[in-house]
Amino acid sequence: MKKQMLSAALVAMLVAPAMAQNLAVVNGKPVPSSRVKALQQQLEASGRPVTPEIMVQIKEELIAREVFMQEAKKRGLDASDDYKNQLELARQTILIRQLFADFQKKNPVTDADIKAEYDKFVKENSGKEYRARHILVEKEDEAKALIADIKKGAKFEDLARKVSKDPGSGANGGDLDWAAAGSYVAEFSDAMVKLNKGQMTDVPVKSQFGFHIIRVDDVRDAELPKLSDVKPQIAQQLQQQKLSSFQEGLRSKAKIQ
Numbered sequence: 001m002k003k004q005m006l007s008a009a010l011v012a013m014l015v016a017p018a019m020a021q022n023l024a025v026v027n028g029k030p031v032p033s034s035r036v037k038a039l040q041q042q043l044e045a046s047g048r049p050v051t052p053e054i055m056v057q058i059k060e061e062l063i064a065r066e067v068f069m070q071e072a073k074k075r076g077l078d079a080s081d082d083y084k085n086q087l088e089l090a091r092q093t094i095l096i097r098q099l100f101a102d103f104q105k106k107n108p109v110t111d112a113d114i115k116a117e118y119d120k121f122v123k124e125n126s127g128k129e130y131r132a133r134h135i136l137v138e139k140e141d142e143a144k145a146l147i148a149d150i151k152k153g154a155k156f157e158d159l160a161r162k163v164s165k166d167p168g169s170g171a172n173g174g175d176l177d178w179a180a181a182g183s184y185v186a187e188f189s190d191a192m193v194k195l196n197k198g199q200m201t202d203v204p205v206k207s208q209f210g211f212h213i214i215r216v217d218d219v220r221d222a223e224l225p226k227l228s229d230v231k232p233q234i235a236q237q238l239q240q241q242k243l244s245s246f247q248e249g250l251r252s253k254a255k256i257q
Contacts, residue, residue: 023059026066035062103246109238117234118227125180131218132192133174135159136166136210143204143211150200156215165210174215180222188212 022030039058040050048054077083133156137143146163150156157173164170181189191205195216204211 024063024066026063027070029066029070031062031066100243100246104239104243107242107246109235109242113238114231114234115227117238118230121234122224124182125224126222127180128193129178129180129220129222130192130216131178131220132176133157133160133215133217134166134169134176134188135164135174135213136170137163137213138165138210140204140206140211143213147200147202147204147213150213156200156213178220185209188214192216 021033023033023036024031036055036058039062040055043050043054043058050058072078135143135146135156137146142163146154146159149159160170160172160174164174166174169176181193183189184192185207187205187207191201191212192214195201195214197216197219200215201213205214206212
């Protein structure tokens with residue numbers, strides 16, 4: 001009797017580690033616990049917190065998958081061409097994702113990279129910002145007539161709402177909000193920067209869009225965000241640029257017939 005009890009205890013000791021490696025055994029086939037970790041990592045990578053309740057759902061999901069997989073194989077669906085084609089596409093997607101993740105891990109964006117990109121941004125965007133209004137029309141004669149009306153006392157904002165062909169600013173009395181001169185086409189920008197605060201163009205300004213009447217309501221030094229405020233966005237942008245260059249490099253070296 002004692003020998004039987006001892007044997008049972010030994011069996012339990014040997015089985016316990018094996019069971020710990022499996023989430024469950026479905027119809028005699030073990031479901032490895034490693035699948036739990038893999039699915040958990042996928043959820044965490046997508047930004048979803050994995051709570052104890054989610055862990056229970058993960059385990060139930062994996063057991064259900066095993067049940068359904070066994071049934072699909074029993075019906076021979078794993079031998080179909082459709083399944084094999086989809087399996088190959090899924091394999092490619094996973095392997096390519098691993099390739100890109102490996103590249104990004106070995107080629108991280110550094111603080112020096114981010115600072116250099118920020119300095120470039122500051123250099124290109126520093127200077128003046130303009131709060132301008134404009135009225136856009138199709139014909140030069142019409143623009144000249146509107147300038148004459150404004151000089152006689154007609155209100156710029158009212159005319160913009162009435163006749164401007166720019167639907168966005170026209171509805172707001174021609175208001176273009178604050179922007180750097182480089183935000184506009186060259187003809188518009190060149191004319192605008194010559195105006196002082198409160199001044200309007202004396203002659204229509206022609207661009208690819210038509211004829212503009214421009215008024216500058218205010219001028220200020222450009223307000224740029226601090227490095228700390230835009231660091232995550234810059235890092236993401238540079239990371240994407242590195243990855244795109246890597247992808248293009250591989251494609252350019254590949255022999256495609």
